[in-house]
Amino acid sequence: FLDGVLAYIIFGLYPLYWKLLADVPSMQVLAHRIVWSIPLVVVVIAVTGQSAALLEGARHWRHLGIYTVSGLLMGTNLFVSVWAVNAGFIVEMSLGYFINPVVSVLLGVIFLHEKLRLFQWLSVALAVIGVGVVTFGYGKFPYIAFTIAFAFGFYGLVQKKAPLSPVQGVTIEMSILAIPSLIYLFVCEAQGDGALGRSRAALNWLMVGCGAMTVVPQLLFCSAVQSIPLSFFGILQFIGPTMNIIIGVWVYGEDFSGATMIGFILVWVALVVFTAESFIVKKPTEVTCNYSDDDDDSVIIWLA
Numbered sequence: 001f002l003d004g005v006l007a008y009i010i011f012g013l014y015p016l017y018w019k020l021l022a023d024v025p026s027m028q029v030l031a032h033r034i035v036w037s038i039p040l041v042v043v044v045i046a047v048t049g050q051s052a053a054l055l056e057g058a059r060h061w062r063h064l065g066i067y068t069v070s071g072l073l074m075g076t077n078l079f080v081s082v083w084a085v086n087a088g089f090i091v092e093m094s095l096g097y098f099i100n101p102v103v104s105v106l107l108g109v110i111f112l113h114e115k116l117r118l119f120q121w122l123s124v125a126l127a128v129i130g131v132g133v134v135t136f137g138y139g140k141f142p143y144i145a146f147t148i149a150f151a152f153g154f155y156g157l158v159q160k161k162a163p164l165s166p167v168q169g170v171t172i173e174m175s176i177l178a179i180p181s182l183i184y185l186f187v188c189e190a191q192g193d194g195a196l197g198r199s200r201a202a203l204n205w206l207m208v209g210c211g212a213m214t215v216v217p218q219l220l221f222c223s224a225v226q227s228i229p230l231s232f233f234g235i236l237q238f239i240g241p242t243m244n245i246i247i248g249v250w251v252y253g254e255d256f257s258g259a260t261m262i263g264f265i266l267v268w269v270a271l272v273v274f275t276a277e278s279f280i281v282k283k284p285t286e287v288t289c290n291y292s293d294d295d296d297d298s299v300i301i302w303l304a
Contacts, residue, residue: 004220004236005236007220007221008217008221008236008240009239009243010216011239011243012239012240012241012244014244015247015252016247016251018082018085019086019252020203020206021207023195024195025193025195026082027184028185028196029210030078031182031185032196032208032211033210033211034178035181035182036214037210038174038211039211040212041167041171044167050167053164053168063163063172064172066158066162067169067172070155070162070169071172071173071177073151073154074155074177076147077151077152078214080093080147080151088252090244090245090254091244091256091260092145093144093145093244094242094248095142095267096142096147096152097149097241098268099145099146099149101274102123102271103150103152103153105120105124106124107153111157112157119274126266126270129266130262130267131263132263133259133260133263134259135263136259136263137257137259137260137262137263138260167219238271
């Protein structure tokens, strides 16, 4: 349980870390997140004895195709979450994380022909109304929130077909993304635009630390969901985006008008209805860190 709390607290504190890298182009931050994650996930694979399974899984082109698609979706989220923070859209970013469960449900209905119960449709309707109110408050469509929500949603959809364990999958995804990331960083350095080595020492270490900031909370998250009840997990998922809002509004002074607040309240109510309905209809079970067609209570390892 404490692992889960700590994982979501780190997720919630992400904006503070990315703000420290505001002088570094977001694309370079993304590349460093990916590249410096590789040594950590490789160590985890080796220590947990998953090397043989990883190499066997990586031999199949179908597996590589699945993880290429999921890796691109993951990379989209990694980039947008960094860019949104330093562009002043922390509150809108948090909205994306809040509406993601509802978006995932709708994707399940559309692509997997899943059936929704009455209160699930009610939560979807409340979320749609809430997003509409937020849009009115912003005066523009919250495209950042929807990019994050749909990137996560489609990531989960692709993970339905993922054949390997979460850590193995993330390792392959990161390895695939590391190739263009390394090329990009080398080009930046060759052109004199690279931040690593040309910045103050503290900033260099922050860029290297991007790997740990990306991987460590994922490992804590995966450790936690091996044993905590589903009911606890449903509550924990609110910690990160709620902290994002607090940081965005109180620390960085982002706008949070009355209309925006009402919209967020409607989204929160939608999530409470959705979560409560799931607990009432289904007996709380143990959550696993896998995602398969046969296990509706499983969760995916996710990156923010």
